Amino acid sequence: MSKLSRRSWLRATGLASAAGAIAGAARARGQDSGLPAAHPPHDSHVMGVVGRVAPDGLKPSVYLRSWNFSELPADERAKFYRETPRPDGTLLREYEFFAADREIEIAPGLFFPAWTYNGQVPGPTIRATEGDRVRVTFRNLGTHPHSIHFHGWHPPAMDGALPGQEVQPRETVVYEFDADPFGVHLYHCHTVPLKRHIHKGLYGAFIVDPRTPRPPADELVMVMNAFDTNFDVENEVYAVNTIAHAYMYEPIRVTVGRLVRIYLVNMTEFDPVNSLHLHGMFFDVFRTGTSLTPSDRTDTLMLCQGERAILETTFRYPGAFMFHAHQTEFAELGWMGLFRAEEVSGT
Amino acid sequence: MSLFGRRVPVPAIAAAALLMLLAAMLPALSSTPAREITLVARGMAFYLADDPATPNPEIVVRAGERIRVVLRNDARGMAHDFAVPAASAVLRPIQWSESDDVVFDAPDAPGAYAYECRPHRLMMRGTLRVR
Structure with missing residues (x-):
């Protein structure tokens, strides 16, 4: 971005940097000889924002420790996530995803016209154990074609990125694949222009746990x-x-x-x-x-x-x-x- | 009492005034009063204002009944509308914290008809049951 617009944005939102001020103060303390006695005063010596975002958007402290819609009350959660044991001991994990346009507050008073999965950015975190079956029903309620492309092993039909796999508004598709390999992965929209579709907010974390769980943490x-x-x-x-x-x-x-x-x-x-x-x-x-x-x-x-x-x-x-x-x-x-x-x- | 220089009995004036009042009220009396239903949009579903537990509830009306649907949008950052395609009823998209209404006549034939939020109809869609 250009220097000019970034500076004006900083002023507009009340963000200010203390880095220069701290450096100046250190110089003034450490090297008295031959330097000005004091750094010129700044208006703001704090870094951060003025005010807070409204509490009814994404709650960063809740998002941190939520996966498979665990942040929702049980009856609400059941609308978006179900797990069914399978004969081999693994789980079928079913997810209800939708894409929808939504204006989100990304800094106090600063709203961004996002494209979201399930109304939030990042989208809901999907978490499975290696070998589980993941089935995601995806409804496009947005105003543009979208898709979900998962990182991880899957056949081309489940890629979500190939020609003809974009989901038109008011269409529904089902993505289904085995959770593999264990690790931390991601999912995102793979509709062109790709950088726009991702940056508008269509992405989320996809965690696959090893069959023998990692140590408690x-x-x-x-x-x-x-x-x-x-x-x-x-x-x-x-x-x-x-x-x-x-x-x-x-x-x-x-x-x-x-x-x-x-x-x-x-x-x-x-x-x-x-x-x-x-x-x-x-x-x-x-x-x-x-x-x-x-x-x-x-x-x-x-x-x-x-x-x-x-x-x-x-x-x-x-x-x-x-x-x-x-x-x-x-x-x-x-x-x-x-x-x-x-x-x-x-x- | 005199009017335009002629004496007119007071009861006659009262009668004329009453007639004029009735005439003025005639359009209002002849139009059917609309039954008002308030819907709230939140969490990608419609709710009746007095029943926050039932998403996309069935709305029961009489055949041909005049309905006023008031839509309130409680979904911050999202725009929702309301439509009953069978009744050609369409309410403009409503922003968060706004409300607006649409008046329409229920279909004359009993049956199940859809109401929906047009952009989100894959999730925000319910039944208008005409009895």
Whole structure:
């Protein structure tokens, strides 16, 4: 995006960066000789947003720990998700998905004309165990042709991306395949123009658990996404789980000493890469989640578009831990949050 | 009492006034009063305003009955409309927190007819039962 529009957007929404101010202050303290006594004053020395989004949209703190519509009350959930045991011990998992146009609030007072799965961005998280049968009934209630393309093993008929597989408005299709391989995957609309259909909000996380479950952990779903609010093919707002800076004001509460597992998916369009950096800690990386052995231990992970990974770590100290894209530009435009680690008595 | 210089009995004036009043009311009296049904759109379904538990409820009306459907949209960020194709009834798309109404006559033939939100009819669709 152009410098001019980004600056004006920053002013318009009350986002402001403290990075320059902090650097200036450090210089003033550390090198007294020959430098101006003080950095010129700034109007705003805080990073973040003014106000909060309305509470009736996506709740980032709920989305984090929800899959298979677990956030809904039982009777409501049954409309969208059913599981049936099969003779071989696996499950048939049936999902009701729909595409619908919806205006969503991505920062306080900033609305984005999204295309959504089930009215939310990211779409609902699908979670199955390797070998389960996944059946997704997809109704296109939107105003454009759409589809769902799942990453994972499936025959071409279930791809959702091939010519003739787009679903016209008011049409219904069923996608059915076995959950394979285990790992953290994604689904998204594969209708052209692809970058537009994805960036408008048609994507979500698809988690496949290994048959022998991973160790118990506090599990979190994080989808890195961004929004082109003025349709110039560049993003103005960045986030993890859609709402800019949401976890700065509602930190993710975790427990000291308890394993934390993050299912991280990069659904950012227009920018080739995104990243996650965690302050004061390191984490194990399971790329695509397809191995039970970590491939890396780091504090900063870069992911290309559509790339994903499982991160595992355990908080050693109580307190606040920042996490954000290490493309600091993205961080200042919304992709930044906090963990708040607490010690639990008796553990 | 005099009118245009002529004496007119008061009862005659009262009678004339009553006739004029009745004439003014005639159009209102001759049109059938519409039965009002309030629907709420939320969570990709219609609900009756007094029954938030039943999605896309069956609406029972009499043959030829004049109906006023008031639609309230409680779905933030989404636009919903209301239509009964068999009665050629169409209400414009309503934005979140808005409401509007449409008046139509139920079909004369008893039977089951569809009502729907046109863009979301795969999910927001119910039966208008004409008795």
